[in-house]
Amino acid sequence: MDYQPIVRAADDFQRPVSAAEIQAVVRAAFGADVEVFSAIELGGGYYNTTFRVDLGQGKPVILRIAPEPGRQSHADPELMRNEYISVPYLAPVANLLPRNLAVDFTHQVIGRDYLFQTMLDGVPAASVLNSYPQPERASFFRDLGGIARAVHEVRGPGFGRVAGPTHQQWSDALFTWFDRAAADLTDSGHEAGDIAKLVEVADRNRALLDEVAEPRLLHGDLWVGNVMLAQGAAHPTITGVFDCDRTWWGDPQADWPIYLAQRKPGSERDAFWENYGQLGHSEHAQWRALVYEAKHAVGLLLEYHRFGWAKEIAETYGEIRALIARLAD
Structure with a gap:
């Protein structure tokens, strides 16, 4: 796997995710025989940890991983779950949104919420x-x-x-x-x-x-x-x-x-x-x-x-x- 995380300071809010953890969530979502060709962390966001993941099956997918439960806020907790529940209400702009491919809120694989989505076109x-x-x-x-x-x-x-x-x-x-x-x-x-x-x-x-x-x-x-x-x-x-x-x-x-x-x-x-x-x-x-x-x-x-x-x-x-x-x- 070509694994390219962003190097962060120890006290940064966003916490790292290992190559092994990315492989684990990919297999949980798409099957035990699916391989990860590359996982490149994307900058620009300040909350979730986000990777562009190439599975060797056409267009890459986006993997978003939420902060650990202990790092969630009182005011805006579990933002990923809030978004997931919101999707049906966003129907008027559905043509502009990424499509959810797989989601796991059980914490059985990596102890954090995560979501796979299609990668949007454009820049x-x-x-x-x-x-x-x-x-x-x-x-x-x-x-x-x-x-x-x-x-x-x-x-x-x-x-x-x-x-x-x-x-x-x-x-x-x-x-x-x-x-x-x-x-x-x-x-x-x-x-x-x-x-x-x-x-x-x-x-x-x-x-x-x-x-x-x-x-x-x-x-x-x-x-x-x-x-x-x-x-x-x-x-x-x-x-x-x-x-x-x-x-x-x-x-x-x-x-x-x-x-x-x-x-x-x-x-x-x-x-x-x-x-x-x-x-x-x-x-x-x-x-x-x-x-x-x-x-x-x-x-x-x-x-x-x-x-x-x-x-x-x-x-x-x-x-x-x-x-x-x-x-x-």
């Missing part, structure tokens, strides 16, 4: 989008807006993670997530007081959150980093979407692509709204948008703590405190 958008002239990138964001709209049209049974638990009130789902994020910070020895203050301030206007009465599907991570583009195309053409593991039922305005599309007004990102449509701008909607911005900031804070990025951690705590002040006005 990662993160590596090539900026090679296009800025005006041409507008077509990418326009198409991304259409994908987000198609996802948001799907209605759900309650608010919260697709894998559950779900809640009847939107505020309950959000505040439960904040509480679990605070627990993650506390467990790792970090400051969580700002999260408690955020919930306290937002709770004063809980009724404004619960004006959102119909749960819609949120992708949770739809943006440049999780999209494939056609290789060599004259214009950036989306051929695939991957890493759909942060799906939620909630207010579409709270979704990650909505947050990012608003971050650079006056840029090519404005084309996103041409296919997505315009958001409501009522006073209540603007207040909810601050809560959602705070949720994204807390999510990023958890990521930065996991990576040990001190500068980003300090800046994000500052952003959260500023948002608390604006919510309290």
Whole structure:
């Protein structure tokens, strides 16, 4: 086997997988006589450990291996299982998604969840989008807006993670997530007081959150980093979407692509709204948008703590405190 792992530091969050373990999961999934010709670890992701695996049977497959159970978070646990359960609800964009080939959540082979998927055509958008002239990138964001709209049209049974638990009130789902994020910070020895203050301030206007009465599907991570583009195309053409593991039922305005599309007004990102449509701008909607911005900031804070990025951690705590002040006005 041509085994090419990424060399990581001992304290990195992503843990290595041996050549023997890759061979074991391949045989468990595809048969005892299947050989692995190569297993090349892919960079770019920060959570699962991902390999492109050549089985000598045509196109390689993708192997994604989740963190060990003890490394799962309170706020966003078992992301791979959440994605697996979400697949039927992502039917409106099924033509863009990888196909699941084999999955094992038993931990009997390697003690971690793992999933084999088909390999999407194209090249990662993160590596090539900026090679296009800025005006041409507008077509990418326009198409991304259409994908987000198609996802948001799907209605759900309650608010919260697709894998559950779900809640009847939107505020309950959000505040439960904040509480679990605070627990993650506390467990790792970090400051969580700002999260408690955020919930306290937002709770004063809980009724404004619960004006959102119909749960819609949120992708949770739809943006440049999780999209494939056609290789060599004259214009950036989306051929695939991957890493759909942060799906939620909630207010579409709270979704990650909505947050990012608003971050650079006056840029090519404005084309996103041409296919997505315009958001409501009522006073209540603007207040909810601050809560959602705070949720994204807390999510990023958890990521930065996991990576040990001190500068980003300090800046994000500052952003959260500023948002608390604006919510309290």
